[in-house]
Amino acid sequence: MKILYFAWLRAKIGKAEEEIELPTDVTTVAGLLDWLKARGPGFAEALKDQRVVRVAVNQHYVGWDHRLQSTDEVALFPPVTGG
Amino acid sequence: MKILYFAWLRAKIGKAEEEIELPTDVTTVAGLLDWLKARGPGFAEALKDQRVVRVAVNQHYVGWDHRLQSTDEVALFPPVTGG
């Protein structure tokens, strides 16, 4: 699974994207975030307040309950500030 | 007194402007319109429905009761349609 990070999430996590092997017990977006948070202090810091984390799967916004596929492109980013 | 006519008021009256000598008993805008209407069929036709006649004195909108001076510039025109 491809994961992309943007803006201050990217800065805190320290990378713009990565390929991960999704553990079989991680099936939803919420599960993915919990799993990511345990991967290190940068992840824990970036994802500690999920109210300011937006998630897109295959370039569409999704909620915490969204079920993941191993071929998905997942993106994590803060609320948008363009315009 | 200088009087200006615009748009279809000008077309119906047949002139864009004229100098008139204001009769001494004509003191208001309403009085002026009554006096003008009696000057000929073009005037009567142009001024028959005063709901669609706007009046400006010295380039400011005024009401029917506005008191006139002999040195005023009076303009009569239909509701505006610019923009």
Added chain:
Amino acid sequence: MTIRVQHEDFDLGAEIAALTRGKTGIGGLASFVGLVRDVAGSERIAAMTLEHYPGMTERQLAEIEAEARRRWTLDAVLIIHRVGRLLPGDRIVLVATASAHRQAAFESCQFLIDWLKTKAPFWKLEETPAGGRWVDAQASDDAAARRWVAE
């Protein structure tokens, strides 16, 4: 000059660039361009002639601009209105407002065009297949202008 009544066309990009140049406090610029349509109701329009009242028109536009500046904090205001004979697709009017915040820019821009349409002495004569026809004032324009009074 922030208010101009002219026969010539205008260059939107150049006008807006001149309006905002050097003003780095501007966050948003709203603009409206009115164009000559080729139909009015069910009739084809071959051309449109715009007449105005020189002197009073500029004065009214200045008053409308002053009112907008009383109501909103604006960094720049521009009103250009053409007169004379225009063809379908031709630009008639440009209204642009700039402010630190976009809501003020949008609202003041709408206010200016709404009030311009009901207060500034311009008149349109349309050329239709049946001959010349003076455009009637629209009740919808009066209603649009009135919402700025009720507030």
Added chain:
Amino acid sequence: MTIRVQHEDFDLGAEIAALTRGKTGIGGLASFVGLVRDVAGSERIAAMTLEHYPGMTERQLAEIEAEARRRWTLDAVLIIHRVGRLLPGDRIVLVATASAHRQAAFESCQFLIDWLKTKAPFWKLEETPAGGRWVDAQASDDAAARRWVAE
């Protein structure tokens, strides 16, 4: 192309002329240009870098445009958003809509910028005297976007 995400600046006049050319049913064109301000709160901004999510950004903008076209009868829509490093006074975004009637043009233009600001994946990094600072989403932008849902 009615939707573009690009590093380069844009020429407002040329873009609008191209958008309306030959479309003589257009009566009004509303546009909004967002610019980089030199202050944010009390801090001076030396520059601003805009980041986006290539692919999703264009997709979101296309969805926002489609929603505007469902809600209003529009003759033309244009959205240009710049990315990369910009300086105070630089143009960030252009949204323009054209319709037979000015109210539809104004409303749809406001709708597009309101929804763009809360849905399209762009992020701003400001350069302040204290260093880089990611811009926070504004509650006022959420409120502006929500009024188009309640209707």
